[in-house]
Amino acid sequence: MNDIDAWVWWLVAAVALGIPLVVTAMPEFGMLAVGAVAAAAASGVGAGTVAQVLVFVAVSVALIAVVRPIAARHRAQRPQLATGIDALKGRQAVVTERVDGAGGRIKLAGEVWSARALDTARAYEVGQQVDVVDIEGATAIVI
Structure with a gap:
């Protein structure tokens, strides 16, 4: 697989991860999809396969570690304004x-x-x- 094809495969992976996000409404799939887009960008600027995988893992883990607790906290709060x-x-x-x-x-x-x-x-x-x-x-x- 050459460098030009690698970014396409990462984008395909991002779309594939986006489908269960929509179907199951599990935000973790969206965070993995963003990691795949970041890996596609790394591939686009010429990073090797190992670097692409590291970018995917780092971005995905960072998003899950930072965004998921914030989202869980917001989901647990009752709305401030009763209607x-x-x-x-x-x-x-x-x-x-x-x-x-x-x-x-x-x-x-x-x-x-x-x-x-x-x-x-x-x-x-x-x-x-x-x-x-x-x-x-x-x-x-x-x-």
């Missing part, structure tokens, strides 16, 4: 129609919601403030 029904949990609402275990209505975030009491033996009267603990469908569960 949708998650943003409504924990908010206060005002009872607009008596709320008990069977149902009722509250004003939550400027909208009227159906609601029911978490404690079925408890009832909340019009004007009382309640806390939303959960949302089930279109019904707020309050205490």
